[in-house]
Amino acid sequence: MAKFKEKLSGRIFFTLALTSITALAIITLFxxxxxxxxxxxxxxxxxAPSRGEFGIIPMVAGTVSVTLGAALIGVPIGICCxxxxxxxxxxxxxxxxRPAIQLLAGxxxxxxxxxxxxxxxxxxxxxxxxxxxxxxAGSVVLSLMxxxxxxxxxxxxxxxxxxxxKEGALALGMTHxxxxxxxxxxxxxxxxxxxxxxxxxxxxxxxMAVIMVLGNAVAFPTSVLDPVRTLTTNIGIExxxxxxEHRQALFATGIVLFVIIMALNITAQNLTRKKIKK
Amino acid sequence: MNARTSEKVAKGIIWGVAVAIxxxxxxxxxxxxxxxxxxxxxxxxxxxxxxxxxxxxxxxxIVGTIAITLLAVSVAxxxxxxxxxxxxEYTKGGIxxxxxRFGAESLAGxxxxxxxxxxxxxxxxxxxLGWSILAGGLTVAIMMLPxxxxxxxxxxxxxxxxxxxxxxxxxxxxxxxxRCAVTPSAVRGIANGIILSIGRCIAETAAVMLTAGSALRxxxxxxxxxxxxxxxxYLLATEGTAMDNAYGTAAILIILIxxxxxxxxxxxxxFVAKKNKGAK
Numbered sequence: 001m002a003k004f005k006e007k008l009s010g011r012i013f014f015t016l017a018l019t020s021i022t023a024l025a026i027i028t029l030f031x032x033x034x035x036x037x038x039x040x041x042x043x044x045x046x047x048a049p050s051r052g053e054f055g056i057i058p059m060v061a062g063t064v065s066v067t068l069g070a071a072l073i074g075v076p077i078g079i080c081c082x083x084x085x086x087x088x089x090x091x092x093x094x095x096x097x098r099p100a101i102q103l104l105a106g107x108x109x110x111x112x113x114x115x116x117x118x119x120x121x122x123x124x125x126x127x128x129x130x131x132x133x134x135x136x137a138g139s140v141v142l143s144l145m146x147x148x149x150x151x152x153x154x155x156x157x158x159x160x161x162x163x164x165x166k167e168g169a170l171a172l173g174m175t176h177x178x179x180x181x182x183x184x185x186x187x188x189x190x191x192x193x194x195x196x197x198x199x200x201x202x203x204x205x206x207x208m209a210v211i212m213v214l215g216n217a218v219a220f221p222t223s224v225l226d227p228v229r230t231l232t233t234n235i236g237i238e239x240x241x242x243x244x245e246h247r248q249a250l251f252a253t254g255i256v257l258f259v260i261i262m263a264l265n266i267t268a269q270n271l272t273r274k275k276i277k278k
Numbered sequence: 279m280n281a282r283t284s285e286k287v288a289k290g291i292i293w294g295v296a297v298a299i300x301x302x303x304x305x306x307x308x309x310x311x312x313x314x315x316x317x318x319x320x321x322x323x324x325x326x327x328x329x330x331x332x333x334x335x336x337x338x339x340i341v342g343t344i345a346i347t348l349l350a351v352s353v354a355x356x357x358x359x360x361x362x363x364x365x366x367e368y369t370k371g372g373i374x375x376x377x378x379r380f381g382a383e384s385l386a387g388x389x390x391x392x393x394x395x396x397x398x399x400x401x402x403x404x405x406x407l408g409w410s411i412l413a414g415g416l417t418v419a420i421m422m423l424p425x426x427x428x429x430x431x432x433x434x435x436x437x438x439x440x441x442x443x444x445x446x447x448x449x450x451x452x453x454x455x456x457r458c459a460v461t462p463s464a465v466r467g468i469a470n471g472i473i474l475s476i477g478r479c480i481a482e483t484a485a486v487m488l489t490a491g492s493a494l495r496x497x498x499x500x501x502x503x504x505x506x507x508x509x510x511x512y513l514l515a516t517e518g519t520a521m522d523n524a525y526g527t528a529a530i531l532i533i534l535i536x537x538x539x540x541x542x543x544x545x546x547x548x549f550v551a552k553k554n555k556g557a558k
Contacts, residue, residue, distance in 0.1 A: 003451070005451070005453050006453045009453040010368060013364040013368055015360075016356060016357050016360025016361055016364065017378055020357045020358065020361040020382075021377065021378045021381050023357075023423065024382065025381065026396075027388075027396045030399050030400050077298075080291065080292045080295040081296055083292055084293065084296040088292055089296070099543050100300055100303055103303065103539050104299075106474070106478075107532065107535060108483065108511075110511055110528075111511075111531065111532065114515050114528065115309065118309070147299065175281050176285060177284060178285070181288070202387075205387070205388070205390070205391070208512060211516075212512075212516060232484075236484055240488075251395060254391075257389060257391075261388055261389060264387070265387045269384075
């Protein structure tokens, strides 16, 4: 009986695992099956579905500019917070900070978008000019949303360093900040870079929050105060009513998104793996 | 600048940034709660909405959210945990576990809108389920899978090797070892991952909107379309016509996410406390 259960349980676990991975593989398959026929026609620079033009280059520009803007704001803040949690915060404070960051990760993206719509957009409109719905607004909202990823992964990679690094540096007479800056951060570099890449992946993939603050105009942005549309929002806005070639073009947009995210993820995975091997 | 001054300046900046982040969190939550809590009352929670959500309550959306979450969790749970046990206990390298782990890791970062696209073409269109709770729940289930696999596998691998060795040395089979020695110590970690993915599911908007639709009426079966709270909030907020109801819905979402995080954290803390106690 025990032997039978043994065999059966092994089989069941294997089957469950196989089903999971099949489900995940099917996703890739169907996105590509739908989108590949239009993949050639999305390389143009005009998006006008009613005229049969499906160029997504403006959206690629939108995604890139918003993501870089978010990284510009979010990365320094995130790394500061990671240093704070790994090195500076007293024990009790750290125990309050960690759940707070987790909560930041759990807040629905629509709530972030709404906050951006009510505070960030009017602020930009009143003080910086333009319509307010803009690259800057999207960058501010996304920078906040990428923080949890950057903070938690950077913190882990700083904490994972051998204690001797820090002790050695302090014993040489370095101040705590000098130790952090010239020993711990460089040593944890690959982990921190991975954290930044994954954070940017989060920003590239975000849909609902940016729909609410970007303005969604289908044109090349000429200034950071211009409204733009990203790859994700293009799908989110038009999927509801698209048919035929238009729908396939949206799936092709999905493929481009998929490939960008995969490239970011694989790069991050390689960075962290290399570190473990070392 | 000498070393002592730069030490002070740098630490000051870092403290300032940390405080600012907590401030941002409090301001976002406070802004929603202050405006949303007054809109919440028994009627708001138990009445159907009318006039495109401008009047009445959000009861159908609450039911829709619960239905999709329950469906997603009950589908994703066995597959996610089963896969985690397979990876952690039954494999020692080899090509298949490598593929599974790579797949799960890579797909964890795929944007929810892409899951939505898939759900739309596969469940809504090809399987002809239409915009429905079933299509939405299954899509979200697949979306949760990578996270459940990863957190469960971590929890299982965190169980000390000695538990397994002791169990084997008593003559237990692998299955008995997993059931009686590994699972009890891993269960809190696994539960934590599941609780957090329930939070993700409640907060999810993009994928659900593409697969479950946005019908405001009460769902009568898993085949009817529904509008989850997150989608309801999004539509009200962007239409800008019923701000009171929008704030109220957002406040309920925030409270739910907050409670879920509190529960998850206490689960982790108890898990850690128990483990430390065991080590002594």
